[in-house]
Amino acid sequence: MPTMTAAQKRSQVKADYDAFLAGCPSRQLLDRISDKWVALILAALGSDGPHPAGDCTGEPQSMRYSELSRRLAGVSQKMLTQTLRSLERDGLVTRTVTPTVPVTVTYELTDLGLSLHHLMRAIKEWAEAHMDEVLGNREEYDTRST
Amino acid sequence: MPTMTAAQKRSQVKADYDAFLAGCPSRQLLDRISDKWVALILAALGSDGPHPAGDCTGEPQSMRYSELSRRLAGVSQKMLTQTLRSLERDGLVTRTVTPTVPVTVTYELTDLGLSLHHLMRAIKEWAEAHMDEVLGNREEYDTRST
DNA sequence: CAGGATCCCGCTAGATACTG
DNA sequence: CAGTATCTAGCGGGATCCTG
Numbered sequence: 001m002p003t004m005t006a007a008q009k010r011s012q013v014k015a016d017y018d019a020f021l022a023g024c025p026s027r028q029l030l031d032r033i034s035d036k037w038v039a040l041i042l043a044a045l046g047s048d049g050p051h052p053a054g055d056c057t058g059e060p061q062s063m064r065y066s067e068l069s070r071r072l073a074g075v076s077q078k079m080l081t082q083t084l085r086s087l088e089r090d091g092l093v094t095r096t097v098t099p100t101v102p103v104t105v106t107y108e109l110t111d112l113g114l115s116l117h118h119l120m121r122a123i124k125e126w127a128e129a130h131m132d133e134v135l136g137n138r139e140e141y142d143t144r145s146t
Numbered sequence: 147m148p149t150m151t152a153a154q155k156r157s158q159v160k161a162d163y164d165a166f167l168a169g170c171p172s173r174q175l176l177d178r179i180s181d182k183w184v185a186l187i188l189a190a191l192g193s194d195g196p197h198p199a200g201d202c203t204g205e206p207q208s209m210r211y212s213e214l215s216r217r218l219a220g221v222s223q224k225m226l227t228q229t230l231r232s233l234e235r236d237g238l239v240t241r242t243v244t245p246t247v248p249v250t251v252t253y254e255l256t257d258l259g260l261s262l263h264h265l266m267r268a269i270k271e272w273a274e275a276h277m278d279e280v281l282g283n284r285e286e287y288d289t290r291s292t
Numbered sequence: 293c294a295g296g297a298t299c300c301c302g303c304t305a306g307a308t309a310c311t312g
Numbered sequence: 313c314a315g316t317a318t319c320t321a322g323c324g325g326g327a328t329c330c331t332g
Contacts, residue, residue: 017220025277026270027185032280033269034180039173065314074163076306081315091283102313103312112279119272123179124172126265131171133258134178137237211294222326227295248293249332 032090037075037083039120044071045093045109046117062096062108092116178236183221183229185266190217191239191255192263208242208254238262 021027032038045063063071069080084107087093092113098104109117167173178184191209209217215226230253233239238259244250255263 014220021182021186021220025273026266027182028277028280029269029273030180030185034176036167036173039176040167069314074160074167077315078307078317079305082305089284089287090280091287092280097314100313103315105314112276112283115276116272119269120172122268123175123265126262127171127175130258130261131174134174134236134238137258138235141235141237215294223295224327225325228325243294246293249295251294 033116033120033123035083037072037079038087040072040075041068041080041083041087041093042109042113042117042120044068045107046114046120062106065105065107068107087113179262179266181229183218183225184233186218186221187214187226187229187233187239188255188259188263188266190214191253192260192266208252211251211253214253233259 045061045068047061065080065084068084069075069077072080084093084095088095088107091110093107093109096106096108098106191207191214193207211226211230214230215221215223218226230239230241234241234253237256239253239255242252242254244252
């Protein structure tokens with residue numbers, strides 16, 4: 001196609017670039033963990049005690065659907081189910097159905113999921129170490145421009 | 147208020163939970179780096195050579211606005227400016243205006259921004275190590291359910 | 293050159309109701 | 313108990329036009 005407007009060329013370049021981005025492994029990982037509920041589900045499944053979500057120090061455990069929805073107070077069933085499905089699809093959690101009546105479903109981190117959970121802890125640690133600094137900068141910036 | 151419907155109670159709990167989430171440092175950090183362009187700008191400013199965005203091995207450098215918009219092919223000016231502003235606000239990049247004519251503006255990573263950039267590299271490395279496994283799981287999952 | 297201001301559209305999260 | 317189905321509103325983000 002020799003006849004291509006400048007606008008068409010631009011959107012072509014953009015499409016290519018987007019495709020490149022979508023194919024980038026770190027981009028994909030980022031999309032995965034940036035999900036609000038992914039992080040929390042990982043934290044919940046990665047912890048073991050009765051401590052609040054976000055705190056995570058111990059061995060992974062299996063949890064029932066209803067347990068998860070209680071631990072992650074604000075989540076809608078839709079989002080919880082959707083997120084769990086996608087995590088299962090990625091091989092980060094296992095879904096086990098026990099045909100009791102009524103049916104019992106438990107979720108557990110896989111080894112892969114656990115390794116990702118450890119990565120999240122690193123993020124958490126950076127956040128705890130530097131986030132106050134960021135917040136300070138933010139406040140200073142806002143007052144400066146007043 | 148002794149008279150509160152069950153629905154009101156639920157939304158109250160949810161509001162509290164959301165507030166807790168918003169206050170969580172790792173949640174805030176996640177919101178920051180999960181931004182499509184934040185990751186790319188960090189990568190661009192963190193690298194030094196003429197290699198494509200995403201590849202990053204070298205010392206941080208300063209870049210002009212127009213350079214950035216060229217390196218990050220798909221970005222709109224709106225998003226580029228908006229992202230740069232928020233990064234500046236957080237103290238992750240510095241914005242330097244040189245009053246030439248026409249005006250010249252350069253951006254550079256701060257030490258804080260650089261340390262975050264290193265964290266992003268860790269994410270990148272996990273992604274490169276495990277993302278193919280995730281993709282494999284995903285494919286298997288999809289064919290299984292066919 | 294480096295942005296500010298506007299309009300507008302698509303996607304997605306959330307609420308609600310129903311089921312094996 | 314552990315989901316599925318549907319409908320809708322809100323907003324992030326792109327495109328476009330304008331300026332010091």
